Amino acid sequence: MPAPSPSLPIAPLLPRVLAAARTHPVVVSAPTGSGKSTCVPSVLTALGRVLVIEPRRVACRALAVRVAELRGCAAGTDVGWIVRDERRVARDAAITFVTPGVALRIVQSGDIDAFGAVVLDEFHERAFDTDLLLCLLQERRVPGGGGAALVVMSATIEGERVAEHLGGVHLAGEGRTYPIEVRWRPGEATAPTKRGLEERLIAALESCDRDPGDVLVFLPGKAEIARLAQALDARGGGRWDVATLHGAMSVRDQGDVLRPRGEGRGGAGRRRVVLATNVAETSLTIPGVGVVIDSGLVRGMVYRAGRGYLSLLPIARDSAEQRAGRAGRLGPGVCVRLWSEAAPLSEVTVPEIHRGSLVSLTLSALACSPRGMELPWLDRPKSFAVAAAMAELTALGCVRDGVITEAGVRLFSLPLDVGLARLLVEGDMEPGLAEPSLLLAAALSADRPLFRRAERGGFGGYDAPQRVAPEDDLRAAGCDAVALIAAVREGDAGRHGLDGKALSEARAAAGRFRKLGFGDLSWTGAVPRRSLAELLLRVWPGCAHVRRDQKKRRFTWAADGSEMELDGDSAVRAGDTEAVLILDSRAVAVQQQRPGSGLLITAAMPVPIAWLAAAGLGEVVAGKPELGDDGLRVTVSQVYAGRALASREEIPRGEVARVAIRDLVLAGRIMEEEGLLAALEERYQRASLAALLAQEGPLPALSDFVLARLTELGLESWDDLALLNPEDLLPAPPSDEVAAQLERRFPRTLNTGDAAYEIEYRVSERRAIFHQVRGVRKLPPSPTHLPALTGFRLSWEHKNRVQPIAGRG
Incomplete structure (x- = not known):
């Protein structure tokens, strides 16, 4: 193996890394550009085959190519990579770069035992999978050095803390960075925002025209990259050599960006401008960069009402520092930040384990370790979040009695999130749905929308892009599910207004699912919408939302715990349907939010309300009981998200x-002549005071007490009521001794000479109300005349007016 270049800052640390890794976990912290990602794996080959875990596909490919070059071998042979849809590595390769999802399946299968060392790189990003991998790799180590050596690396990691957690060694390396001038260009906004982003980025780029080096621009996603690239081509007149960098690019295209170009200016005197997502924050070195322009935005998941939504978020300060550091690799650099220095950014990126739903993480933990979520976490997940994840996985059939089921293991084995995996698995078992569910899962698994964004439209309805002919509009039927299935099955990017790269990605996913045994290529005909809707309701119980009409023909869509609006990118026509099944959605950045939740439905399936009722959604709610000549009748409604799906008398x-009879009792409409309600209220009040006197727990609310009593008595219908008498419904009377104590401590009446009062005790509120029933007194009773009701708030009621008494309570 060729020795690492002594000019790299990491070189002096490498012998210590190897020596320490033989007996202890090692944590390496060194600045970006020190050479740790390329040199440490090669040094560790002295311990056996090396598995390197990188957070992104683009880093896996680029680093494998670079390390292979340094080791003098062809990429994809002795040094290679395994990422989704791509395996380029020899069976017994010395160094294999993988993404965290691939690494989890290597650990779960036991194939991890073939490696002598494992490197967990860029650990500071703290995604679900990397936190779990740290636990699993730590669990597999044997004290004293048994098992694969473990090296954790990052530029901004809390080295001492992680090393202490692992019982390992922290080694800090030196970097080679130059001073960086930070310039702030907030525009009208203090915090990072998407508003006017392209114009502000072009202005920032033009302001750096005299600064040396190429320019690296950080953007939140591929869509923003594409729009800015188009704007630069239109505005620049060939002035800039625009390149892009993101995770979905091919190895060849990535290589063009990462290959050294000599001088900082592009060919023919043009300056190169690299438009990148956060893949360029760490690991990758882009040669020639002297200027960084940072939008301050990243795409990430936000969680509302237990559901995750992809949204634009401001980055944390540690991420901003990482990005700025890219400008100081060759010499003094410049970083332009499109926000104010006073912006309220978080100091550090919060670990994903503390930010959202733990369903996928919990399933992975249960599949990979018998300890499940009891693993030795660096930051323990919140107990309520774990409980919620276990409950959801149990409802999905993935977990039974806290143990993963065969269905759960199968879902984990699929390269999909839990929801799409369940759609694929359960759809495959339904007649006529194997192929439609596969195509829909493939469409929804793509990293970007399949259909190009509408040229018109906005919140609340679909407008077809003008360049698609009406006869070619796959969304004309108003159903995104049908449109997505048709797009993957037979779509043409140009004719049908599809994103070519997203279509290729979806079809690649469909091919991958077929290799796993899913789908049915013999399927022909129309999508069975009713069967598909029933499947979606079963696998995604929370996907159903019902329409709520707002002013000016604005509609929102509600489920229990969430409310959303329909985005213009959905084919669904809001005014023509009463309910939708949500297939995909996104959250709007804070600065873009309209009044409401800020959650937008980007893809949905319209369904009749009757289908939701037939699926058993909602709860049964009995309306006001009605007594007639033929007995008791009620209107029973099936209610979901505040809307009656179906009603019947x-x-x-x-x-x-029992609920209806309880309501009639409390309304005084049953056994009126016997004075049931007055007797019930009086007896309940004295029983509550007796419980207070005995320092027992409080009685249930009166309505709950009556319902429980009816249940104890075995009442099943209106006819059964004829078998009861008033005393059956009353609390047991107190003993004579207790009754005497109650009269002394809690008198029923009070007579002060100028007025007489009946005293009402509301025990649950610790409140006593003196109702003046006689007398000429026009003021509250004097405190000297009041009984000692310790712990009670006292009020005086006279002629329907209630006011507090400053008395002896």
């Missing part, structure tokens, strides 16, 4: 009957 039985 019926003679109630069971719980519905």
